[in-house]
Amino acid sequence: MAKRxxxxxxxxxxxxxxxxxxxxxxxxxxxxxxQVQRAVNSTRAFWLAEAxxxxxxxxxxxxxxxxxxxxxxxxxxxVTHLAxxxxxxxxxxxxxxxxxxxxxxxxxVVVRTDPVDADNFQHAIRTTVELRIxxxxxxxxxxxxxxxxxxxDLFDNSQEDVEDAATHTYTDPINNITPVDGITWxxxxxxxxxxxxxxxWTGSGLLVVAGDCQITGGTFDGIIYxxxxxxxxxxxxxxxxxxxxxDTEVVEDTSVTGNVTINYDATAIADALAFLDFIxxxxxxxxxxx
Amino acid sequence: xxxxxxxxVISGSLLLAFGITNTxxxxxxxxxxxxxxxxxxxxxxxxxxxxxxxxxxxxxTPAGDYIKFKVVTGHDGMNATWSLDAIExxxxxxxxxxxxxxxxxGKTFQFADIAEPPFDVxxxxxxxxxxxxxxxxxxxxxxxxxxxxxxxxKFRNG
Numbered sequence: 001m002a003k004r005x006x007x008x009x010x011x012x013x014x015x016x017x018x019x020x021x022x023x024x025x026x027x028x029x030x031x032x033x034x035q036v037q038r039a040v041n042s043t044r045a046f047w048l049a050e051a052x053x054x055x056x057x058x059x060x061x062x063x064x065x066x067x068x069x070x071x072x073x074x075x076x077x078x079v080t081h082l083a084x085x086x087x088x089x090x091x092x093x094x095x096x097x098x099x100x101x102x103x104x105x106x107x108x109v110v111v112r113t114d115p116v117d118a119d120n121f122q123h124a125i126r127t128t129v130e131l132r133i134x135x136x137x138x139x140x141x142x143x144x145x146x147x148x149x150x151x152x153d154l155f156d157n158s159q160e161d162v163e164d165a166a167t168h169t170y171t172d173p174i175n176n177i178t179p180v181d182g183i184t185w186x187x188x189x190x191x192x193x194x195x196x197x198x199x200x201w202t203g204s205g206l207l208v209v210a211g212d213c214q215i216t217g218g219t220f221d222g223i224i225y226x227x228x229x230x231x232x233x234x235x236x237x238x239x240x241x242x243x244x245x246x247d248t249e250v251v252e253d254t255s256v257t258g259n260v261t262i263n264y265d266a267t268a269i270a271d272a273l274a275f276l277d278f279i280x281x282x283x284x285x286x287x288x289x290x
Numbered sequence: 291x292x293x294x295x296x297x298x299v300i301s302g303s304l305l306l307a308f309g310i311t312n313t314x315x316x317x318x319x320x321x322x323x324x325x326x327x328x329x330x331x332x333x334x335x336x337x338x339x340x341x342x343x344x345x346x347x348x349x350x351t352p353a354g355d356y357i358k359f360k361v362v363t364g365h366d367g368m369n370a371t372w373s374l375d376a377i378e379x380x381x382x383x384x385x386x387x388x389x390x391x392x393x394x395x396g397k398t399f400q401f402a403d404i405a406e407p408p409f410d411v412x413x414x415x416x417x418x419x420x421x422x423x424x425x426x427x428x429x430x431x432x433x434x435x436x437x438x439x440x441x442x443x444k445f446r447n448g
Binding site: 006010014017021024025028031032035039042082083084086088108110284285286287288289 | 293297300304308311315318319322325326329333337340341361362363364365367369370371446447
């Protein structure tokens with residue numbers, strides 16, 4: 001009987017010993033796991049905040065928010081215009097934990113936009129070839145033909161970047177297409193032409209025509225850039241600047257529609273160029289974690 | 291007699307197992323603690339270094355065991371604004387300690403058990419700093435486990 005009692009006590013002792021060891025291992029593993037999870041979530045929150053900064057730059061001057069990977073991984077960027085070309089982006093990355101808690105990291109970044117130089121636009125109308133002016137066309141401001149310029153040089157951005165950022169993009173549009181405001185990009189198939197004919201038509205901003213263009217009416221405030229043949233007649237009124245990369249013919253047709261009027265307007269040009277402020281690469285000038 | 295022999299063998303085995311387990315747990319626990327300490331240290335350094343520039347560090351005689359720099363605090367509309375005073379990291383190999391001193395607040399913080407100088411300043415010209423935190427600590431007897439964490443940190447302010 002005594003021997004059996006010893007075995008029982010021994011088995012109990014071994015059992016207790018093993019249980020304690022396993023418990024210690026379990027607690028240690030849980031503790032390490034929690035530490036790792038905290039580190040992972042903190043790192044995740046940091047890069048979410050960085051993503052918020054990137055999205056904030058992309059959506060300047062508007063705020064940005066969203067999630068990455070799952071609804072529990074969110075970023076929120078608040079954009080504040082400081083002064084001139086400087087903007088502050090306050091971005092928070094947040095990882096929501098299954099327990100209901102959350103891990104957050106916050107960044108505050110000041111960025112500087114790179115505005116297009118309005119001095120690139122000094123003429124009411126400017127063409128790369130001969131500019132034929134007939135009749136009593138009214139051009140108020142300097143004009144130049146046989147000029148040398150290119151789209152990237154003038155706008156400090158590639159055509160692709162501007163087209164990507166366009167407010168409106170049309171392909172082979174109907175006559176007197178609207179709306180034309182912000183940045184409007186018009187693509188034309190070979191043989192097609194953009195027609196603005198209505199006297200009641202209005203447009204503004206930057207209008208880029210990738211093809212031929214005929215304007216015989218309407219009013220436009222801003223910059224018109226034509227990569228093709230430009231023909232103007234009738235009585236359109238353009239306030240700002242017109243540029244044409246190809247054959248340009250400005251024809252007055254007073255007998256029918258009155259006079260073509262082109263007014264060099266620095267304000268209209270500046271307003272149009274303002275739409276390009278956020279396309280060019282934005283430079284970070286102050287970065288801090290808060 | 292037989293009972294005593296069996297009891298002795300089992301007890302001996304238990305003691306041996308206990309000793310091995312004890313060593314294993316001590317080493318494991320020390321390693322886990324070192325990893326946590328290393329992570330804490332490198333996170334502090336990364337957070338600070340990200341907010342400075344390579345020129346800030348270059349202007350304060352950087353070395354493998356020493357960096358000192360100011361951090362960006364904002365922007366005044368013309369230029370980035372910098373902290374009034376610097377943050378300094380100084381490694382003392384005699385006591386295996388890295389000390390962070392924030393001269394703006396006067397506060398210091400020490401990271402113990404760091405076995406080697408943590409900074410590789412050879413890449414400052416490329417706008418990043420390589421940090422390696424190597425930690426070593428006696429766990430039990432002559433066993434001193436070592437953990438190491440490395441990170442390349444890009445300066446966000448040039």
